[in-house]
Amino acid sequence: MAYPMVGIVGRPNVGKSTLFNKITGQRISIVEDKPGVTRDRIYYETEWLGRKFILVDTGGLEPDSEDEFFSKIRMQVEAALKTVDLILFVIDAKDGLSPVDEDIANMLRKSHKKVILVLNKVDSFKEMPISYYDSMRLGFGEPIAISASNGLGIGELLDEVIKNIPEHIDDYDEETIKICFIGKPNVGKSSLVNKILGEERAIVSDIPGTTRDALDTYFEKDNKKYVIIDTAGMRKKGRIEDKIERYSVLRALSAIDRSDICILVIDATEGPTEQDTKIAGYAFEQNKAIIIAVNKWDLIEKDNNTVNEYLKLIKEKFSFMSFASTIFISAKTGQRLNKLFEEINSVWEEYNKRISTGLLNNVISEALLINPPPAEKGRLLKIYYVTQFGIKPPSFAVFVNDPEIMHFSYVRFLENTIRDNFGFQGVPLKIEVRKKSEM
Known part of the structure; x- marks a missing residue:
């Protein structure tokens, strides 16, 4: 992976997807009061204080469930645990610790990954709920209290995240x-x-x-x-x-x-x-x-x-x-x-293909001799030269005397000429008609 990965796990409806969305600033994970809604892993590249990492949201985990989705969700979480560098184990402060939370904790301990305990849905930090102290017996240390929906405690949580993740291995490059x-x-x-x-x-x-x-x-x-x-x-x-x-x-x-x-x-x-x-x-x-x-x-x-x-x-x-x-x-x-x-x-x-301006204009010049630009509105279109200015998609600028008299059919002719000579199979071509003064 290009960046360290941080996985969010926990039983259904503890606020994992809300936390994911709050950290990334995107509505990527589905937030819905319905167990099992987040059915697959979600990945998103995000950062905090200049440190980039991949945040992973997982389906709500219910280890003993025989339901088709919950049993497969467990497989998803187990697969995610194989790749993440840090785990955020989310618990519902209002519901308190449940047997399912304890089962999940057993699974996380077996992963031998660093775990940060996150106590979500804490309304006020003045007086911590009983669940704050009760959750310490899971063996992951003191929990970090947050309210994902209100954004409370998120900064402290992210500070702890970047303390516990390795430096990025290798930036994603343009070849990906x-x-x-x-x-x-x-x-x-x-x-x-x-x-x-x-x-x-x-x-x-x-x-x-x-x-x-x-x-x-x-x-x-x-x-x-x-x-x-x-x-x-x-x-x-x-x-x-x-x-x-x-x-x-x-x-x-x-x-x-x-x-x-x-x-x-x-x-x-x-x-x-x-x-x-x-x-x-x-x-x-x-x-x-x-x-x-x-x-x-x-x-x-x-x-x-x-x-x-x-x-x-x-x-x-x-x-x-x-x-x-x-x-x-x-x-x-x-x-x-x-x-x-x-x-x-x-x-x-x-x-990603690039065509040199010289080669491109040799081909276009020959095409213009075979099929000269037609007159439009009583004016003759003059094409001075063509150059490629970008890739992904391959993008070309056609410099003319008056863009308004360039008919779309002739643009298509130029596109077909480029394709016939240089390929570009499977990719769109972006062609912009510009006035010569825009050089």
């Missing part, structure tokens, strides 16, 4: 590839992430909408650094009925904003839908590199024309992003997952 899996619910995004990672990092269930939050998973593969963001499946707005799912959709869109490459996962048995085009449309509007992954390909009966027919259908549905590459996979069998990573690496190279 941020991947976002997007798509409708139940198309296999979480199963795909789990297959890639080789462990049950995201909860997989047959119940629709299981992945409520965006999950960040950092790992290295073949000497490359990756961050995989698995998002909650996005339904149509009209079908989003409860508050929790509304928050999830907002976070899914936020996850797209944070990513470099968006992998749109489509259910091969359903085919691309209108909702798929809307989800992809948002990623396209944010200038993200895009790969279309057609999942559950193992369930499709095939003949010699199946792939071509499917590609034709995808081209029709996603005509606005014809640059996107398509790969047919199966998260269940692992079919072509190695090809998916090859495509990710290839698209990443394209997303």
